[in-house]
Amino acid sequence: MTTRQRGWRVPAALVALSAIPLLAGTARLVELAGGPALIPADTRFAASPLPVVVHIVCAAVYALLGALQFAPGFRRRRPGWHRAAGRVLVVAGLGVTLSALWLTLFFPPQPDSGPLLFVLRVVFGSAMIASLGLGVAAIRRGDVATHRAWMTRAYAIALAAGTQAFTEGIGGAVLGHSPLALDASRGAAWVINLAVAEWAIRRHPVMGAASGTGRRPSVAVVVGERP
Template sequence: MIRPARSTRSTGWVPVALVALVLVPAIAGSLRLLDLSGGPTLMPANPRMSASPVPVVVHIISALAYATLGAFQFSAGFRRRRPGWHRMAGRVLVVLGLAVAFSALWMTLFYPRQPGTGELAYVFRLSFGSGMAAGVILGLTAIRRRDVARHQAWMTRAYALALGAGTQVFTQGLVHAVFGTSALTTDLSLGAGWAINLAVAEYVIRRRGSRRTASTTTGRRGSVISG
């Protein structure tokens, strides 16, 4: 008996690439947690966080878990092999995603302004933090309506915004190297990190939609021919 050939194309690299993107922020966040817990001081002092550590602890822990767990949701092969895990992890990711977004918004609103940044960074943080929270909520609403396409689209956008810190490592380094360090260049480099991630997310969403449309069209043609 001849079995239909299976695609050998692997998607196992996707989670690894996504986790690698946030490696630097993850290390920095872990060192900050060590500092706040009374361990050795390996990061520059940050009086804003030391005075009110709970929001930043919630943000770092939830962001690390969200970035790592969420990466595996983008592996089509992993989802097919473990559909139950995908649903269970999705419920956890909703909680983690909202914790990331709301803790970020809390710090933006109530922490003293981060030195070296200006009004533009403040607006960016409020806008993209709110956007991430909205993406998680809209994604949850969509899957409850069994609208898988919208669910995937909104969750992809939310995850892209959560990974902004990873991309900002590169955008800040590039912008500062070319244009120098100032409040304006720092603000713009932060915004560029989120904007790049959103652009990539939209590309992925549109590509996924095109494949879904092509698959549906092919299926209809096959039904007509066989009929």
């Protein structure tokens, strides 16, 4: 396997991890557009589908475009693309988390969830907004290392929707299917993703963060809200 091929392993893994929530989101869009119900219907979204549509579309852009920001060779060969994509990703990331917070705060709760999931979504949604803001602030002052660290954390928080597909299954088998057990299983996805993100940040530090070259590599870098 060539170095270039190895450089695409992480983006490919991230796309694969996000495949389940993206497919579910696509099925939900089909249903809201008047098509057949490909997944179990959710009556909570019928009266006000706009935040759901915004969440799904922004999540798809954020997950797929964001994965490409983790291909180092691609970033180096196309710095202009990296900066332009980064600006799109900041907008998409804010769309993801603000719509997720709207759904959490103003829609009826998920039938199989409890107050713990409500708190977790508010906490991690707010943390994603903060991570995006800190990442943008860092790149504006030329601090590439801090920028990448915060954007990696934001992406990890968002990608919890994919990880939850595994933690819910494992947690359900071990802890049962009570609302508290399911909420804890879902919450584990955010913890796991952030732990992996911190490991990656420390394993691959960026040297010369504030080099003063005048080039501002833009944002690398979905919140765990399943449509």
